[in-house]
Amino acid sequence: MSNANLIILLSTISTGLILGSIFSLVAVGVTIVYGSIWMPNAANGQFFVLAALLGWTATVSWGIHPAIAAILVIGLSVPLSYALEFVLIQRFYDVPNRNVSYFVLSLGITQILAGIFAFTYGRWSDQFQLPPLIGGITFVGPLPVANNRLLVLALALAILAALFALLRYHRYGRAIRAVFQNRDAAALRGVNVRASYSLSFVLGNAVIFAGGFLFALAYSFDLTVAWTMSITAFAIMIIGGPGSVLGALIVGMVFGFTQAAVSTVASPTIAAFSYLGAMLLILLFKPSGLFAR
Amino acid sequence: MMQNKTGVWPRNLFGSAVPLVAFTAVAGALPLVLSGNRYLAFVAGMTMIHMLWACGMNLLYGYTGLMPLMFAGIAGISAYTVVDLTAAGWSFWLALPVGTLAASMAGTILGLPSLRLKGFYFTLCSLVIQTVMTLAFVYFSGLTNGDTGISQIPLPSAGHGKPLSGLAYDLVLAAAAVLGVIALIITVHSSLGRRLIAIREDDELAGALGINVTGYKMIAFFIGSLFAGIGGALYAPYIGFISPRSFDVLISMNIWLMVAFGGRGTIWGPVIGVALLAPLSYLLQEYYTIKDVLYGLLIIAVIVLMPAGIAGGFGRAPRLLSPRINLPTPRRSPK
Numbered sequence A: 001m002s003n004a005n006l007i008i009l010l011s012t013i014s015t016g017l018i019l020g021s022i023f024s025l026v027a028v029g030v031t032i033v034y035g036s037i038w039m040p041n042a043a044n045g046q047f048f049v050l051a052a053l054l055g056w057t058a059t060v061s062w063g064i065h066p067a068i069a070a071i072l073v074i075g076l077s078v079p080l081s082y083a084l085e086f087v088l089i090q091r092f093y094d095v096p097n098r099n100v101s102y103f104v105l106s107l108g109i110t111q112i113l114a115g116i117f118a119f120t121y122g123r124w125s126d127q128f129q130l131p132p133l134i135g136g137i138t139f140v141g142p143l144p145v146a147n148n149r150l151l152v153l154a155l156a157l158a159i160l161a162a163l164f165a166l167l168r169y170h171r172y173g174r175a176i177r178a179v180f181q182n183r184d185a186a187a188l189r190g191v192n193v194r195a196s197y198s199l200s201f202v203l204g205n206a207v208i209f210a211g212g213f214l215f216a217l218a219y220s221f222d223l224t225v226a227w228t229m230s231i232t233a234f235a236i237m238i239i240g241g242p243g244s245v246l247g248a249l250i251v252g253m254v255f256g257f258t259q260a261a262v263s264t265v266a267s268p269t270i271a272a273f274s275y276l277g278a279m280l281l282i283l284l285f286k287p288s289g290l291f292a293r
Numbered sequence B: 001m002m003q004n005k006t007g008v009w010p011r012n013l014f015g016s017a018v019p020l021v022a023f024t025a026v027a028g029a030l031p032l033v034l035s036g037n038r039y040l041a042f043v044a045g046m047t048m049i050h051m052l053w054a055c056g057m058n059l060l061y062g063y064t065g066l067m068p069l070m071f072a073g074i075a076g077i078s079a080y081t082v083v084d085l086t087a088a089g090w091s092f093w094l095a096l097p098v099g100t101l102a103a104s105m106a107g108t109i110l111g112l113p114s115l116r117l118k119g120f121y122f123t124l125c126s127l128v129i130q131t132v133m134t135l136a137f138v139y140f141s142g143l144t145n146g147d148t149g150i151s152q153i154p155l156p157s158a159g160h161g162k163p164l165s166g167l168a169y170d171l172v173l174a175a176a177a178v179l180g181v182i183a184l185i186i187t188v189h190s191s192l193g194r195r196l197i198a199i200r201e202d203d204e205l206a207g208a209l210g211i212n213v214t215g216y217k218m219i220a221f222f223i224g225s226l227f228a229g230i231g232g233a234l235y236a237p238y239i240g241f242i243s244p245r246s247f248d249v250l251i252s253m254n255i256w257l258m259v260a261f262g263g264r265g266t267i268w269g270p271v272i273g274v275a276l277l278a279p280l281s282y283l284l285q286e287y288y289t290i291k292d293v294l295y296g297l298l299i300i301a302v303i304v305l306m307p308a309g310i311a312g313g314f315g316r317a318p319r320l321l322s323p324r325i326n327l328p329t330p331r332r333s334p335k
Helices: A003-037 A044-061 A066-087 A098-119 A147-169 A171-181 A183-188 A193-218 A225-240 A245-265 A268-285 B002-036 B038-063 B071-087 B092-110 B119-139 B166-189 B191-201 B203-208 B213-239 B249-262 B268-304
Strands: A137-140 A143-146
Touching: A003 A044, A003 A143, A003 A147, A003 A171, A003 A193, A003 A225, A003 A245, A044 A066, A044 A098, A044 A193, A044 A225, A066 A193, A098 A225, A098 B119, A098 B249, A098 B268, A137 A147, A143 A147, A147 A171, A147 A193, A147 A245, A171 A183, A171 A193, A183 A193, A225 A245, A225 A268, A225 B119, A245 A268, A268 B119, B002 B038, B002 B166, B002 B268, B038 B071, B038 B166, B038 B191, B038 B213, B038 B249, B038 B268, B071 B092, B071 B119, B071 B213, B071 B249, B092 B213, B119 B249, B166 B191, B166 B213, B191 B203, B191 B213, B203 B213, B249 B268
Parallel strands: none
Antiparallel strands: A137 A143
């Protein structure tokens, strides 16, 4: 293999890994919320961009170091999520077919946030870029990779691992998973269903915020990312199986690589066509997804 | 059945007669009253086109119980077909039925997932279809001129070469809106409409009663897409410019909102919804992003506070809430 081809291959792999881990983060956030409170959060892309934009304000406008800004922004998602849960989300906890209501509700939130962004950030700039966490370049074989992106990748993987450990081994994680599987049986075994609902809503949004912030650290972004991310996260969730964290993880990685590979050889539009098509097929023929829990 | 017919038909039709006459009078008078002010007349004309779209959406969402978020895309198929055909030398009045038929066929085919998917899953599926259509409008730039869009679309001619005046086209739009509402009233009060309502209430039960659920859902999509197609075909020359953004998911959401806000499953609720909401986006002009925020808030208000809309909806007792959270509740399977 010639050197140029090797560089293309390696860069596709590195882009695929970074994109895949961020896709996985967002999709896991969406699928946790859907699996527990049955809310298909179409506003995930707007939350994602909100985190990125807040990070931009904190680092570029206020000059805060990106690491501190990350903690602040992700920390801010907790009271925001609790407020949203208290005002809107918890009203529907007892409604039988609440996923349609939630879906439309989150589309309403999408529209509000998109309008606000267009009115504020959209007037200030087209393209947003955050300062890197760390400087320097590492050579992976012949390919130079910014240390910043490597760190983003490491952080995303670390958050995914921590999330996995939390859901699998910690008491709260087990409670969330118990409610995932059977809310009534969990209630009978003494799990506080309502607390577990609000916890998973907050947790899911915090993960989406983390994904948005990490994406902004690794790549420059604009406001149109929001809708693409929403649809992508939904596609990952549906294909992986709604509520399945493992499915979201694996399919998210696959999507990241597909996006990187298809964008190298064809256009990003083709990539979007391909996974929307995959999602339609899964919806029609196996709506429970590939990794149904 | 016959007794039901003689008992229900006349009362319902008379019930619609008074508002229908009022609506016809207002729709017909508006272009004449506003003819001095092209801008306000344009806002009224766009409202009339949204009336058509809302009628189609109401048939699907209000009367058949399906919630497609791909309505704007179907209108877009018709708009692009008509614009391309007229650019190729066809008369607009010949292109209109062809484009509408193309949209209806597309709508019927794209509605097929509704046979397998219900509730949220169908809505999500239609959202994906809408996104694919928007991408396709951008991608097939040979037919659609991509993101740039097609501009300077002329108003149709009246048959002897000269384009219609603005006032004449406004009257055409008003007539289309009135005919659309009449068509919806007739559809809903026919036996077809009663079957669609049966499917809305419980499609398994409707199937057990011998109603061909598959066939009637497809008919609903065909008729609903007819409204979308006529609206889309009339829209393009009126506004003079179409691009993929004219038919994107936000427009689909807006049409849904007008129906839901007005009161789905009623004839006049969505008409009121359109009359209140459709002019907003054109009147706000450069502050149009406020419209997005306002529409978003209204969506939330409709979902949280008034699921039946301002016209009161199905005219039934409010649906039963399931028991409180820590009691066993049946949870439907995803399908």
